[in-house]
Amino acid sequence: MINAFLVFNGQGQPRLTKFYTQLDTSIQQRLISEIFTLVSNRPRGSCNFLPLPPLLAASGTSQSASEPHNDVPSLVTYRNYATLYFIIISTSTESPLALIDLIQVYVEALDRLFENVCELDLIFNFETLHATLGEMIVGGVVIETNTDKIVAAVKAQGTVAKRPVNEGRSGGLGAGLGMGGNFVWHGR
Amino acid sequence: MFEKSLYDLIRGIRNHKGNEKEYIQNCLRECRAEIRNQDMDVKATALLKLIYLEMFGHDMSWASFHVLEVMSSAKYHQKRVGYLGAVQSFRPDTEVLMLATNLLKKDLSATQHTIISLPVAALPHIITPSLALSVLADLLPRLSHSNAAIRKKTIVTLYRLALVYPETLRAAWPKIKDRLMDKNEDPSVTAAIVNVVCELGWRRPNDFLPLAPRLFELLVDSGNNWMAIKLIKLFATLTPLEPRLVRKLLPPLTDLIRTTPAMSLLYECINGIIQGGILGDGENFSASEEIATLCVSKLRGMVSATSDPNLKYVALLAFNKIVVTHPSLVAQQEDVILECIDSEDITIRIKALDLVQGMVSSDNLVSIVSRLMRQLKTSSSVLEQQNGSQMADEETDSSDETSAAHRKQKSQDQPPPLPQDYTMDVIGRILYMCSHDNYTSLLDFDWYLDVLTQLIRIAPAPRSKDPTDSFSPVRQTVDISEKIGNEIRNIAVKVKAMRPAAIQAADLIVHRLYRQTAESASSYPVTSGALKPVAYLVGEYADYLSSPNDTLGYLLHITPRIDNPEVLSTCLQSLVKLFAQVAGDDREVWTPERKASMSLLIARVIHVLEPSTSHPYLEVQERAVGFTELLKVTAEAISGQTPSTDETYQDAPLLLTQAIPNLFKGWELNSVALGAQKNVPMPEGLDLDEPIHPNLNSLLAQADSLMLPVQEDDDFAEYYTQKPPATSISSEPAILRLADAPEETHSSYQQAGEESYLDADIIARRKAERMERNRDDPFYIGSGGTSTPIHNILQKENGPELDIDSIPIMKLDLAAVDVDLGAKPRAGERPLSAALSRPKPRQRLVVAADESLGSGLSTPRHYESENNSDSFTKSRAKKLKQSLLQVDSSHLGHLDLDASSQGGNGYDPEQQQREDAEMAKAMKEVQRLRLEMQRANERIQVAQGVPAEGIVVKRKKAKKAKPEGEGGDDGAVKVKKKKKKAAEEGQPSAEAGPATEVKVKKKKPKRIVQLDDDGAGVS
DSSP states (O other): OEEEEEEEETTOOEEEEEESSOOOHHHHHHHHHHHHHHHHTOOTTOOSEEOOOHHHHTTOSSTTTTSOOOSSOOEEEEEEETTEEEEEEEOTTSOHHHHHHHHHHHHHHHHHHHTSOOHHHHHHTHHHHHHHHHHHEETTEEOOOOHHHHHHHHHHTSOOOOOOTTTTTTTTOOSSOOOOOOOOSSOO | OOOOOHHHHHHHHHHTTTOHHHHHHHHHHHHHHHTTOSOHHHHHHHHHHHHHHHHTTOOOGGGHHHHHHHHTOSSHHHHHHHHHHHHHHOOTTOTTHHHHHHHHHHHHTOSSHHHHHHHHHHHHHHOOHHHHHHHHHHHGGGGGOSSHHHHHHHHHHHHHHHHHOTHHHHHHHHHHHHHHHOTTSOHHHHHHHHHHHHHHHTTOHHHHGGGHHHHHHHHHHOOOHHHHHHHHHHHHHHTTTOTHHHHHHHHHHHHHHHHOOOHHHHHHHHHHHHHTTOTTOSTTHHHHHHHHHHHHHHHHHHHSTTSOHHHHHHHHHHHHHHHHHOHHHHHTTHHHHHHHHTOSOHHHHHHHHHHHHHHOOTTTHHHHHHHHHHHHHHHHHHHHHHHHHHHHHHHHOOOHHHHHHHHHHHHHHSOOOOOHHHHHHHHHHHHHHHHHHHHTTOOOHHHHHHHHHHHHHHSOOOOOOOTTOTTOOGGGGSOHHHHHHHHHHHHHHHOGGGHHHHHHHHHHHHHHHHHHHHHSOTTOOBOOTTHHHHHHHHHHTGGGOSOHHHHHHHHHHHGGGBOOHHHHHHHHHHHHHHHHHHHOOSSSOOOHHHHHHHHHHHHHHHHHHGGGGGOSSHHHHHHHHHHHHHHHHHHHHHHHSOOOOSSOOOOOOHIIIIIHHHHHOSSOOOOBOTTGGGGSOOOTTOOTTSOSSTTHHHHHHHGGGOOOOOSOOHHHHHHHHSOOOGGGBOSOOHHHHHHTOOSOOOOTTTTTOGGGTSOHHHHHHHHHHHHHHHTTOTTOOOSSSSOOHHHHHHHHHHOSSOOGGGSOOOOOOHHHHHHHHHHSSSTTOOOHHHHHHSOOOSOOOOOOOOBOBSTTSSSOOOTTHHHHHHHHHHHHHHHHSOOTTOOOOHHHHHSOOHHHHSSSOOSOHHHHHHHHHHHHHHHHHHHHHHHHHHHHHHHHHHHTTOOOIIIIIHHHHHHHHOSGGGHHHHHHHHHHHHHHHHHSTTOOHHHHHHHHHHHHHHHHHHHHHHHHHHHHHHO
C-alpha cells in the first residue's frame, strides 16, 4: 500500500503532504527534509527510486530482502516535473513502475483541472490538490487511475479556482510542469 | 470583516521573503483568534490557513476541537475543510475524536454523495478500534450505494477498518466478494476490490484461493493493466498453495510477456513468475525451462548498461528475489550486476550490492572490494573539499535558500559525496564480504589489513547521540569504525601469522589518532570507536610493537580525551599492559638512569589514571583505582630500590619486573563462538543454591587468624595450566575447509590499482614491507623488470640508478619449505617463530575457528558474530517499535475468515439477525426508560419552578431534528450493551436500563456543545 504522497519544490518547500498513517508534525517535517536531501542530490539520468531515508531505514528493510511482502515501507518513488518533486512512499505490494505512472496520472489530472498547470496553481489551490489525490488514493490504496474519472469527480465537488490573474508568472517558475510524458510504462 | 483569506496568507508569505517566520507567527496569532469566531465562514477560513501552515510544520493540534466544529458545518465547502483538517492534523492522541463519532455516522448516512465521500475518505486516517466498531454499521450499507465512487471508497475504507478491527471483515467480506463476483460492477470498483484483495492476499492467501477462477477471468479479459499488475502479484502469493494454478497461469502470462507493450506489466509478469515459484517447477519441465530462460534473458537486458535506469533498478529488485531460490541463475549475470556497483545512482548501487554480497567468492572478492573502496575514497575526498567550501559559504551568506542553491551548483561539477548512511552501509558490507564464513573468501590478509586501515580513515565520525531524538536509529549504537577495529582485532587473534602485521596496523592507527589530537584544539574529544579494539591490541600484544615506549606515549596522550567510558576502560587496561612491557624487562640493569626514567614514566601513567578514579562509570573507576594503587606501590618500590653502581649489583624491584608483567601474562585468549558459554555442561552434583559453606559467617570471622595452607594446589594448577582435551573443541577446524583450496591465487589486485583507494602512506608502508619480506625470496624480482604502477612509482622515487639490493639472488631455502609443511596440519598452531622469521610468500593462512563446545547442539555457529549482533539488535528493535509510516496488518493474520469466505457458512447471518432483533428490542426498552426518566425529571423541575428552557427545549428539538438520529447514542449504548451481553447472556433488558442511563447522563454536556455548534452553523 501507499504510505505517503508528497509534493515539494526544488527548495524543499512542501506543496502537498499526505500521510496515510498518523505521524507527528515534526517527524513529518524531518522525513520531508531527509527525502529532499536525497532527491536533490540525484545525478542526471538516475532512476526514479530513492534509497530509504535514514528515518525509514532505521528499522532495516535491507536485511529482510528475502521476506517478499511486509507492512514496512520499502520503496520511495519520485518524479520531477519542472520545479516540483512528486514522491510516493510505499510498501513492496505496489509495483514500482506502476507508481511512476501513478504520479504521471496525478499530474495529468492536475493539468486537466488547471489547464497547463504550474507550481503557482498548486501553491494557491492546495485544497484542490488534496481533492484530486483523494479521488485517486483512499487510505493508501489506489482507487482510480483513469484521468477522466478523476477530473470529473473533482469537478463534481465544486469549481476549481483559477490561477490568480495579478500574480502572473513572475515567480520565475517557468511555463507548465513540462508534461512531456517522456515515458509511460502502461500501454494506456 | 478584514480577515485574510488563504490567498492573502500565501501572498503575504511570498511578499515577506526574508522574515517569513515573523509573518507566519503573526498569522498564526490571527488564526487563533479567528477560529474562535462564531461566524462559520471565518472559522473555516482560519482552519484552512492553519492546515496550510501545518504543511510547513506549524503544529495545529491545539485546534482539534475547532476542526470538529468546522466538520459539523452544514455547508459542503466548509465541511470539506473540516474533514481535511481532521485528516491532516488528527494524531493518535487527539482526544476530541470521540466526539466526532456521531457526526461521522450522520455524514455517512447523508443523501448527497459528495458529503458521504468526506467521512469515507477521512476514516482511514483517524480510525481506532472503537470508532470502527461504532461506524461499521453505517459504513456497510454504503457498499451498495448507487454511486460507484462511493462504493469503491467504501471498500478501501472497510479494509482500513479491518486493519485495526479485524471483525470488520467478517461482516464486510461476503458483501465485498459479491461485488467482486458481479460481472456488471463498474470496472473501477472491481479494480479497487482487486487492490484491496491484493493487500489482504499476502496475509491470508488461503482465504482467497476460492476466488482464483474469477480473478483469472479478470486477468485474461479485463484489459486493465493496472489491475492486471495487482492480479499477477496476488497470484504470485496464491500459486505456492495451489500448484495447479501454475499450469493455468503459464499460457496467459507467457502471452502477456510476449505481447504487452507496457513495460510495467511485462516486469510484473516476470516478477510474478519468479515469486510464484513458477520457475523450475518440476511438473512441466520443458515449459518452465523455456519460461525461465525467457525471464532471465529479459531481466538481463534490463540490467545491461544501456538500459533505462528504472528498468535497471527493478530488474535488480527481481534478481534479489530470484537469488533466494535460484542462485545459479543470478550468478550467470555476475558481469552485468557488477557493472551496476559503479553506477552513478546510489539506489541502483545499493540494490546491486545486496546481490553482490551473496555472490562473493575468493575469485572476485578483491575486485569487488576495490571498486567499493575507490568509491568511498573519492567520496571522502570530495566531502573534505566541500566541508571546506561550505564553511566559507556560511560565512558569506546566511540565507538558506541561496546557499543551498550555491552548494548544488558547486556539486554539479563533481560527483556528489555519498550520503553518510550509504558510506556506513558499504563499509559494513565490505567487512561482511571479507569476513563472512570465517574468512573463507579472503586470500590476502595483508591487503585486507591495508583496506581496514584505510577504512578507518574514511569512516564517518559517529554522529553525536541526540537524547531528544525519539527515533534515534538503533544501528547507531554500533559505531562503524569500531566494527572495523574489531576486524583488525579478529585477524590478530585468529590469524596468528598475521598478528605482527595487524599489531603494526593498530599501532599506526593509534599514532594517527595521537597526531590528530595533538594537532587539533586541546579539548577536542576522541570519538573514534576503533580505539577500543585497537587499544586492546597494542596492549595485549605489546611484544610485537616496534617501539612500545612510543605507543605508550601516544596512548597516554589520547586517554584523557576519551569520552566513551567503554573505550576508556579498555585503554586503561592497555596503558598498564604497555607499561608492563616497557618497564618489566628483568634483564636490564637497574641503573640510576633507568630508575629515574621509570619513576618519571610511572608518574606520567599515574597522572593519566588518577582523574579516572572518580569516573562515574564503575568499570572505569574500578580499573583506574586498582591500577593507580598498584602503580603507587610500585613507585615506592622504585624509589626504595637503590640503583646498582659499579661495585654493587642491584636487581630492579620485583614488583616492576615480575608482579606487574605477570598480571597480564597467561594463557592466550582465543576467539570464542557466540553462545559457546551456554554449551558448557553443568558439572554433576553442582547445586548453585547450596551455600558454599554451612557456616560461612564464622569462617569469615576466623579469616584473620587463618593460616595459609601449604602449597597443595596441584589440582588447582593442573586445572588451570593444562589445556582441556582437544575433543571438547568440536567445531570444525578451519583447515578442513582450507585444505583443498585452489592453488595460490594471485588475484589481480595490483591491476585494480590500489593507489586509487589506499592512502599513499599505507601503500608506502606496504611496499616497504613487501620489499623487506621479499628480499630473500628467490621468486621475487625487485623493482624493475615488471611495470606495474607501483614499480613505476618506485622507480620514480628511487631514480633510474640500478639498486644493488634489487638484483635477484638465487638462494633456495629448503628449511623454509620444511617448516611450512610441518606447520600446516594443526589449526591455529603455526609456530610463531617460524611465521616471524620466514619470508612469507602469499599463501593460505590458517584462520582459527571460534571455539565452542558441543557445537550444533543448542546454538548455531556464529562466525560473524560481530556482524550478526547488529542485525540481531535491529530485528529486536523492530519488534519493539514499528517502523515509521508502517500500517500494521498483523492483526488480520489472526482473524479466521475461512468460515465466511470458503463456501461453508460458518458465519450465520440468521443468528446475526436474531441478535440484531434482540438488540433492537433492548434498545427500545432503554429508550422508553430514558424517556420516562427524562419526563419525570422535567416534571420535578417544573414542579420546583425552575425554568428549564435551554437544555430541555434544545433536547427536544434535537430529537425531532434527527428522528433516527438517536443513532449516535445508540452506537454508544450498543457498545455498552454488547459488552454486557457477552458477560451475562440473556439478562433481561430492563436491567440494562439504569446502567445505560448513567452513560447517557454523562454524555449530556458534550451533546449540548455539539448542538450549539449545529445551531451556530445554521444561523
